[in-house]
Amino acid sequence: MQDIYDAYIHDELSESYLKDSVDQSMRHIDFMSNIIDSFQSIIDAENDNVLETIHIPALMREALMTIKNILDLSHVTCTINGIDYLKKADNSNIELIIETEPAALKQIITKIVITANHLIQAYQKACIDDDFKGSIKIKLYTTNNNIIIQVSHNGIQLTDNEITHFFEPYYALGENRFSSEGLGLFFTKMLVEQHINGKLFIKKDGELSIFQLELPYSPQSSLI
16 A cells, blocks of 8 residues: 555556556555464364264365355366266265364365365366366275275366465465465365364376365264
């Protein structure tokens, strides 16, 4: 605001200068708003840190339904193991029941998917293919000790250097310093490690950069 006042005093307040100043201010506001939202997510998780027995596919669908409008407006499809869970209610084909904090896990899943959507939108802006359709594919499976949730997409794929820094606080892709993607995932990683005793990282599979969430799982003690 001081810069705008100085420009006015010196008769340098042009329309383009004013527009650039407003755009920069809006980026600052958006950045600070996302910081508040990220801190609020931590507080909410602390307040709702009650362990519950949950059905993982059902919780994932609930999480996706909370961001359905975002995905619809972005014209992005989202599937879990090939099934469109935004439209299909029957998820009985995957039986994974564990004890965890549902509020924290919902926040984690939605933040990962929203980040994937951001990368799709960034790619779409630079894409010359008018027929491009955004797609997010979630793969859910188990190993001996973990439930694995992988999120892949057909948006911008991250480089090895970007992956190295992606979960650092305030890290942003490209030149836009006031992007909240890295900040949000920094807090998301905290939720994963502190509330569900899991791991969150990005792995490379050829050209694809895949978000991978690992949750501890003991099939012998699960309540199937």
